[in-house]
Amino acid sequence: MSPEKGLILDFAQTDAMKSILPNTSILSSHGANWEGIHVEYHRQPPNESPEHYLQQHSIGIIFSSAIGGVAVNGKRYGSEPCQSGEMFIAAAGTDFQSYAAEEQEFMAIAINPTDFDNTVYESTNSNLSEIIPHWKIRDLLILGIAWALKTELESGGLNGTLYVDALKNALSLHILQRYCAQKTKMRDFEGGFDPHKLQIVINYINEYIHRDLHLSELANLVQMSPYYFCRLFKQSIGVTPHQYVIQCRIKKAKQLLKRQDLSIIYISQQVGFHDQSHFSKTFSKIVGLTPKKYRDQL
Template identity: 85%
Template sequence: MSPEKALILDFAQTDAMKSILPHPAILSSHGANWEGIHVEYHHQPPSESPEHCLQQHSIGMILSSTIGGAKLNGKHYGSEPCHSGQIFIAAAGTDYHPYAVEDHEFIAIALEPTDFDNTVYESTNSNQIEIIPHWQIRDPLIIGIGWALKTELASGGLNGTLYVDALKNALSLHILHRYCAQKTKMRDFEGGFDPHKLQIVINYINDYIQRDLHLTELANLVQMSPYYFGRLFKQSIGVTPHQYVIQCRIEKAKQLLKRQDLSITYISQQVGFHDQSHFSKTFCKIVGLTPKKYRDRL
């Protein structure tokens, strides 16, 4: 792509794909308060996108079989059937020119390079990483993460940002393991948290249990990277930060349910659930009873 004609596709910009696709996204993570990752769900008619340069590390996940192809850095892939469940992977800076001759449904995932590089460095102590482009491959883990992110968008963010942060980190590490030129060795993290630092984090979680907490926010409390923080937290507590926050929310809800003057809707909001149905399902899954039945037995 010549510098004069370069079209930059920056997923951090709202409606960035309007410049290359006929229709807007059906679902988008813009405005969802996600950090370091952008996700969109599309259903598009036959089209050929103009050649563009990807600003982020990008993953495309095909949801419906179609006929199409692409050029990645000038190398042609296709034209042949693209089947549901196939994906493509390309690094930031890749020149990308896709086309489809039939209706097509897909999920687009973009990882911010700085965020990705920080995760790579913390996990391997190396920043010399090159992502190799892949086209029409199958990867069950990426498919699972993609569907989980789409479901989270469709639900309006019921599981929260800590859940998305965990999915983002898992996706980044998987790409590092499977789709990079260099074979890397993961660093070992042993010993868990210093008890004082762990207590700072626990106190903060309980003080702000009603908020949608970020992994970066918790890691900054003890001046750690999100990846390093997550590994040490699980070693110390036995569960991920997201799972621990859910446990804390349910424990606080059990205490509030002792007060008959508080509605279940109010309690769900006070412990960080903005959807009463999701609160009830989560409570029942952990406690074995719905909030109402639990209160009736007190």
């Protein structure tokens, strides 16, 4: 099937899988301000999807045992029980079909091919990244990333877009190393940031600490790819961009807590936490006291 002739499954669209499955998703990342990665969580009755063309690199993870299978480029796999935790991986451009003889609960993760290719090039200095289809595999790293993404959706995005960007990069690199045809050597990065460029990024983070920041946004400040930026940032600072932003938010919160006229909910919003409970938990984890107790001791 070609994209001109068949049904195209584009996860960038709202309720993407509604075109091939009976029910809408239970959870979806559409509207969550995520870049280059899309997630849907489903509970579906017995069904057989029409053949469709994958617009993105796709991973499907089964969370309930059921009889079912898939067809990849016309070749059928399955017809035996699928166990919870098993998954498939298929590249963008694949002709795909799924079928289930029983109710099934599963998660779909899609990665934008351009984002994936950029990560591949920056990490290996190579454009070779042909993903080989896999069916009924078990991969604990992918499963862990999937649960982290599901938890982030369920929480309403408490950890923020930098956290999701880091998960997307980790997932892309793992697919590159484990499920691509070519075995490529990862590039070494040494030396860290130029001090002037690092200061530009730090100043920007502190100025916009109240916003949900994207990895690509920070990388563009110094004209780097997100992957390259992440590696150099951690070498220079000692922590990931996401971890550093959390540290900056707590530092700013400690300064604002000195002002008795500011409410804790207002302070949490000013330092980029859109949920006061999450702010209190994060503050307590790092400082050892709740924001209220910290303020009381000043």
